[in-house]
Amino acid sequence: MADGTDTDLRTAPSASAKDAQDDYLHRRTLRRGSAGWLLLTGLGVAYVVSGDFSGWNIGLSKGGFGGLAAATVLMGIMYACLVFSLAELSAILPTAGGGYGFARRALGTWGGFLTGTAILIEYILAPAAISLFIGDYVESLGLFGLTSGWPVYLACFAVFIGIHLWGVGEALRFSLVVTAIAVAALLVFAIGAFTDFDASRLNDIPVDATALGSSSWLPFGVLGIWAAFPFGMWFFLGVEGVPLAAEEAKDPVRSMPRALAISLSILVLLAVVTFFAATGAHGSAAIKDAGNPLVVALQGDDGPTALSRFVNYAGLAGLVASFFSLIFAGSRQLFALSRAGYLPRFLSLTSRRKSPYLGLLIPGAIGFALAAWSGNGGRMLNVAVFGATISYALMALSHLVLRRREPGLERPYRTPGGVLTSSVALVLALFALVATFLVDKDAAFIALGVYAIALAYFAFYSRHRLVAHAPEEEFAALAAAEAELARD
Secondary structure, rough: OOOOOOOOOHHOOOOHHHHHHHHHHHHHOOOOEOOOOHHHHHHHHHHHHHHHHHHHHHHHHHHHHHHHHHHHHHHHHHHHHHHHHHHHHHHHHOOOOOOHHHHHHHHHOOOOOHHHHHHHHHHHHHHHHHHHHHHHHHHOHHHHHHHOHHHHHHHHHHHHHHHHHHHHHHHHHHHHHHHHHHHHHHHHHHHHHHHHHOOOOOHHHHHHHOOOOOOOOOOOOOHHHHHHHHHHHOOOOOHHHHHHHHHHHHHHHHHHHHHHHHHHHHHHHHHHHHHHHHHHHHHHHHOOOOOHHHHHHHHHHOOOOOHHHHHHHHHHHHHHHHHHHHHHHHHHHHHHHOOOOOOOOHHHOOOOOOHHHHHHHHHHHHHHHHHHOOOOOHHHHHHHHHHHHHHHHHHHHHHHHHHHHHOOOOOOOOOOHHHHHHHHHHHHHHHHHHHHHHHHHHHHHHHHHHHHHHHHHHHOOOHHHHOOHHHHHHHHHHHHHHHHHHOO
């Protein structure tokens, strides 16, 4: 079993089967107890913080101030309901599988693979897009005379994957420091921007009189609210990835719900402060198409200021934090799917420092190739958002199914509101999924194409080669055995 890909795991004689299983899992072990609630909270904020610096403002061109505000509130509700649902699920099954593991027990192998693949689409495409944005920031700031291009993208992947290979504890501490810098900069930005706040600038986008229900607050009508959904998500996109660190957490049953709740609370505060400060300082019309809206909001008509330059540098820190943490999330989802046999098993091998090195290097190589070849960060992020909304719907559905089918399952943490909470998350996730077609139907169809290829691989190959003793598979098998005993 030199490469961990043999089918001996299923056919080994009974006397040696246990040894074969132990060896298989020993070579696929993460470093447990590396992250407490503080590092997990930092990870949750790091996933998202780059979205506060850019991207969300494009929603102003789709829905105006009122449309984006309503979309942000609705998406905030969706993420809150989803996070509380995931807190319960992660306390039940604290493994690296995250969403795949939850859906595997609730929805079977097909549901697990569909969920895991959607999460992978999000966490492989998003870092590729962010590397392009980092290149743009490096060029605009004139750092080392570099221009945005493949050498910068390669440096991003090489340096930050290298830190991850060093070890998860070191990686998460690095992420926490960079995230703290970015959050502090957002608060400094808000203080500076609110000194020039003028409420009349919030709704200064020209009204489209032909749009249904249009007004100064809804210049593109009520449909603009729906079209702005994907951009309202940018204030929260990625926070759902915290459970992917459960297998490496200290006391995940207690620390995971706590970290999810605190990180979401921080993100809500940052979203409100950033949204109002940026639009009120220089106007919605001025920042709706800006690549660096916070800098534009501070500069006004007087050109760069000391504060705007500071925020520009801080924006780079925010991008690095999100890039770094999303690489972590993608590697852990890939690790779990590979360990269970849904993807080639060699991808889940871990190093002496307990890092899934191939799970880091191969997605990193794919992300770098996409960034260097495409150069279209916006399109790649739209593909990532499409994958994210599918995973949200499936994870919320998993909570619903487990609550109804296994009411007696031990739940160390219970979601406030129960199935009502996850039902709200499911409905809003489906609306957000449809909204991606309103924003960029080409990106949605690209994601569907990737999905179709992955499903063909699963249908014709990997579903016949699953590893029954992987943690998420054992958890699902236990449920099936208990259901069978109950029927007897």
